[in-house]
Structures are given as C-alpha cells and as structure tokens.
Amino acid sequence: MLTLAKSGGTITGFVERVGDRVPLVTADGASYLAEQLLVEALDGMVELGGGPSTDVAIAVPAHWNAATTWALRSALATSKTLAQTARPVRVVSDAVAALTALQANPGIAADGVVALLDFGGSGTSVTLADAAAQFEPVGETVRVADFSGDLIDQALLTHVLDNLGDNADPAGTTAVESLAKLRDECRRAKERLSAExxxxxxxxxxxxxxxxxxxxxxxxxxxxxxxxxxxxALDELTERNGIAPTGLTAVAIVGGGASIPLVAQRISEHTQLPLVTTPRPALDAAVGQRCSRRSAPTPTHRPGPTRPPPWQPTPRPEPPPPPPTRPSPVRCTTSRNPTRARRRFGRWRGRRRKAATTSSRTPAKTPTSCPMLIRDLPSSTCRPPAASTPNTGRGTASRRWWSASRPSSPLSPSAAWPTR
Structure with missing residues (x-):
C-alpha cells in the first residue's frame, strides 16, 4: 500500500502491474505507471531508514521476466534517492537472495538441485536452483496464484462472516469500512495462529x-x-526439467506463508526430503541481499541499465583454399598462334593451287606475293620464279617456287619461321 503525496489517497496492487503499459488511475483521476509507484515506495522506505547507503540491492520476484525487470531498472534512473547512491543499484532475484541467506544460516548442501517455495502475499513461487552454481535457476519459475496470503485472509474473513448468522448484515453499504477493518483483524489473527x-x-x-x-x-x-x-506444481516442475522426485537435495520454504505449521508439515510429508527454513522466513530475501552485498565486488565505474546485445549475423566460414594446379607443359613454337598460321597458310595454298589449275588454260602470270610468308621472309630466302619460266604442267610453277623458297638447311638460323 502506498500513500500518494499529491492527493493523499492510497493505492495498492502496483507491484503485480510492473511492466504493464496501462497506467493505474487513482480516485482523483491521476494516472501512474506501476513501476513509477514502486520506485516512489522504495524512495519512501529508504528515507524512512535514514537515507541511502553506499550499496543498495533490490530483490525482485523470481517469476518476473526480462521485460518487467528492465521496466524497473529504467524507472530507477528517475528515483530521487536511489539514483544518487555511490554505487549502482543491484537488482537480483529474490529466490537467489533467499537461498543465499539459507546457505549462511542454517545451511544448505553445496551441490545438487534445491527446490525453493516462496509463499508470498499474492501467490506462491516454485523455483529450482543449482547449489553448485551459486543457486543459478534451473528452468523457469512457476507461479501458483491459488495459494497466497491475500486469499488466506479472504477465506478466513468469509469463514468468520458465515458464523455470524442473522446477527449482522455485512452486505450493507455502511459496513464497508468495518469489513476493511475486519479483514485486517483476520490477517493479524492468521499471523498469531502460526505460533498459537x-x-x-x-x-x-x-x-x-x-x-x-x-x-x-x-x-x-x-x-x-x-x-x-x-x-x-512442484511435482510438475521437477518432471518438466527431467529431475526425479528423489533427485532433489533439499526443499527450502520462505515467505510469510511458510510460518504456518501445516505448510512445513505438508511439504515435508510430500517430498520426504530435508526441509530448510528459518524462524522468520518472511525476511530471508532481505537477509540474503545483505549477505550477497558483502561478497559482491566493488565496481570500478557506474554503468547504466544494460540492454541485451544487438543481434549479429553468424560469420560465414572461409572457403577452403583451391587445390594446387599442375603447371601446363611448355610448348615450343615459332608462332604466337600456330593454329591460325596453319589455317592462313592452307587458304593461301588453296588459292595457289587454284591459280595453277587455271594457268594451264591461260597464259602464265607472275605469281603474287604470299600474304603471310613472302611478306615476312627475307628476300634472300624467298625468291619468286622468273616471269620467263615456262609452265610445263599443272602446278609446276607452284612446286618450283616452293622448292626455291625452302631454306637450304633446317638447322640454320634463317630456317625459323617468323612470328607475328
């Protein structure tokens, strides 16, 4: 319950609404986000305790998700007192804090999985934690809303009103304030029945x-x-995480509801495991925060609220290196493109043969120069036949010219064909 400074009215139920974007509306028409009301309540508690200390830690419900915790962290930046502390405010799970307190006193096994049942005012949280990993939660926390301190108070109030009979009329409009006081009486009676x-x-x-x-x-x-x-819910949670009922090391109960003798008795009979609790289980989370603060390292800077890291693409693996290639064999040739040279020579030889065939019918003409060879060969090695040489037969002039243009020795320097 929080008393608003502006209007003087009271408002409740804002802890369960943290992270909800729909604001709470008070009687005077003002709207507030739930996390803002929670930070204002925390500021009032800090001022009531004498001001902020050098190191402040806040235990949040274990069933809160990441978005709800982030909403509280963002609202803490606007706090009047908690934002002025020398060290950043630490926000941890109340399940981890409670188990840390139970490990210090009376003690929990240092290994194995421990089940924690937190009987709170608005519901019961069931958490599995690994004792060897500093009570890191195993799986998600299960929230049981059917068993809570508020519902027990309401059930006891209904039981008292049923025993009145016709002596009073609690449904009247004038009895609203009286019923609110009677509900508070039922809550105090429930707390006394834990010891009486x-x-x-x-x-x-x-x-x-x-x-x-x-x-x-x-x-x-x-x-x-x-x-x-x-x-x-405890049996279902252990089965969901692949843990046998006998695989738990111990069962711990905390919260205000853990003070009821029937709760400890029923849990112990059902699990057949060692039951760990304290005389004042409602304060275990606060005590655990104190223990964890002593062992926490001193930060060297004051970081702000940490957001989850941005998504980064997975780097692709580098392709394997190509296999080594065998060097191609070196071919010795006298021309840059021997295939093209052979084709051009073949075309030229075909034209010469056609001309020789025609020359048998027509008077002999002086042969023209070769477009590929005669043009590039030295004049001393390639001499066309004289114009007066008679044409004695088919192709005779071409054969005579070719024999005359051949070099005398294939090993002489002039025997190499020119390259283009």
Missing part, C-alpha cells in the same frame, strides 16, 4: 460488536486444498 493454537478477533459491524474465537485447526482446514495445488 487459538486466538480472538474483534468483530465490529454497525449495530453489532462481539469477539470471535478462531483456532488453528479451522485455519488449516481452509488452506489444505489450495496447498495441494502447490505440491502438484
């Missing part, structure tokens, strides 16, 4: 006032069936 077997509560309704006696047996009868839902 019977207690008295004052019933003050319009026109009717009396004392009502409530026993522990009546309270246990009211919570027995909802408590079976907690044990069923």
């Amino acid at each position: 077997t019977a207690t008295q509560l004052v019933l003050d309704l319009p026109g009717y006032r009396t004392d009502i006696r409530v026993t522990r047996d009546e309270l246990e009868e009211l919570i027995r069936r909802p408590l079976d839902g907690v044990t069923a």
